[in-house]
Amino acid sequence: MLPESAPAAPPEKMEIVPLSRAGELPAKGRETASTWGRRLLIAAVLVWFAALILVPGAALVRQAFANGWEPLAAALAEPEVKRAFVMSVGLALIATVVNTVFGIVMALVLVRQRFFGRTLIDGIVDLPFAVSPIVAGLMLIVLYGPESPIGGWLEARGFQVIYALPGMVLATMFVTVPFVVRELSPILRELGEEYEQAAYTLGAGRWRTFRSVTLPSIRWGVAYGVTLTVARCLGEFGAVLVVSGNVVGRTQTATLYIADGIDSFHPEGAYAASLVLAAASFLLLVGMDLLRHRLEGAREVEP
């Protein structure tokens, strides 16, 4: 038998809360516990973040400014610091330009072409991420070092790779190869070939299509990959350390200078250079975040 009065008690008056205020609903019973749990979780994350990143960062800033502006400025004005930074920036510039061009081509080939060994290469592209930079540097020494056949042959003709700029460029490029490729591959895959085919049917050749259609479509991806590459180039230490020989004023980069400064009980310059590098990284990070937003915004529209 069905009871006549199905709703025994009159239903409670429902409060209609606008969606924007839904989070402010009065907490009751079980909800209180979950609210506290959530707060605890947020607090834990914040503490962890602070302990790992904010506090060390602040410590560096404090240490660098320990004696005020003047020693900092003086340390940065030293010619070897300047040369180290010029070297770092130069390396970053060369490696980024080469890796960007190469990365775009490589991504296009890996995504668009079908050839024997494609999957293998696609997997190996990530190798520089997986291999320790020191090992990468060692590979270069084994290949181009003065004792190696290639290195000996080149040196006999007055071209030094290891303990010179070419080796450092190679090392920096090696560790940063995957950034542009990895950033572009999914974008190109998602983009498909229809835009390019549309350009072809309209009469555009391959190069024109690349310039006018492909490149503008992937520009934010390229920019993001470039930013990551620059950041990694500036921070590179291990691979460059192995191949550079760390000759002060000649093959010393900013990171090598910092390492030297710490070792030689001359920490003021190290703090100052570290601060500059950290600041550069921070700026790159902010730029990257802006780019990331552009990138995701651009991906949402798909005409």
Add this chain to the structure above:
Amino acid sequence: MSAGPYVDVDEQSGTGRASLATRPSLSYHRGAWPAPWGEAGRPGNGEKTVAIEVRGLSKKYGSFQAVDDVSFSVQSGQLVALLGPSGSGKSTILRTIAGLETADSGSVMLTGEDATDLPVQRRGVGFVFQHYALFRHMTVRENIGFGLKIRGVPRAEVRRRADELLDLIQLGGYANRYPSQLSGGQRQRIALARALAPRPKVLLLDEPFGALDAKVRDELRTWLRRLHDEVHVTSLFVTHDQREAFEVSDQIVVLADGKVQQIGPPQTLYEQPANPFVAGFLGAINVLPLGSLKAGSVGGGPSDWLDRPPAEHAEAYVRPHDLDVHATRDGKPYWPAIVERITPLGGVVRLDLRIAPDRPLHIEAPRNRALRLGFEVGDEVYVTPRHLNVYDRVRGSFDPVDVHRAIGLTLENGAGI
């Protein structure tokens, strides 16, 4: 009026042809600058020439025969549909004509020139993609002008032509918008304008309305048909929707399993399908054993009015609207049936009948006539065909029969539905 494809729209404005919109003169093939493809293949006025000719086209993907020895041709100025289910090879054929894909064998002729080995850029085709493929970093005007700009057409001229086309597609105020700011239907119209801008020899459309919702699709179909009547560029479009093919095209090429099944005007294909596939693909059809059609008192049964006596296994293919339903026998040949379900569908009523346990039968009757008859589920009725196709599986023959004429009735006598 049998105007060729290269007739200037200006010349037609006095012929009373419906105009898309009032707008200044639109010249399709006559511009201030030379036609980008040269004058090759430009036929004389009114002369019927072949604009697209495909001969013996075959293409394999691995072991899958996507296109199997396909040949057909498209007359200048026509709008032709490549109709088939998915996997029938229709898109591959279209893309091969455009040069976006290469066939294993066969040739493609465009306006009399062998285009088989020409790169896509030099074929002079306009291509419209299902998902528009508008360049999202360019404005609408830049998109439309792209094909002209890369040919080095002066900027002012590009702009003029783009604006002219924008008027043609009735999106005059949208020149500076970006594709992402437009609806799907608007984007597809712009894609069409972009394809038309460089004055292509032929226009190829790959499921152009496939990504749009039903209402917009209906509007765009009608719009495309009217646009084609104005611009008269030879057009070939791919669709899997038989209604779309019917509404828009002059000719239909029906494809299945990579092979051409039949070519002809829509109504001909519908009334005289070449085989069961075409019959079934172009609309609902009932397949009934011809032997079960009982002879009436007028004109006798099938064996009396067919040229040769029907084989035992012969089947009758009958459209739902080619069947009449009666409550009593009226002398014409009939199938006895039981009413199983009555479904009003707006203007028509669908009757699901059954003539044997494994033989369902569907009929569509105009609503008012169905109401007048007042059938109910379970009623015994008599179904008489007006028109049917006799299919002999063994011989492979597919013969249309006008039943009324066959039994000696000149006009439908109005009895029944």
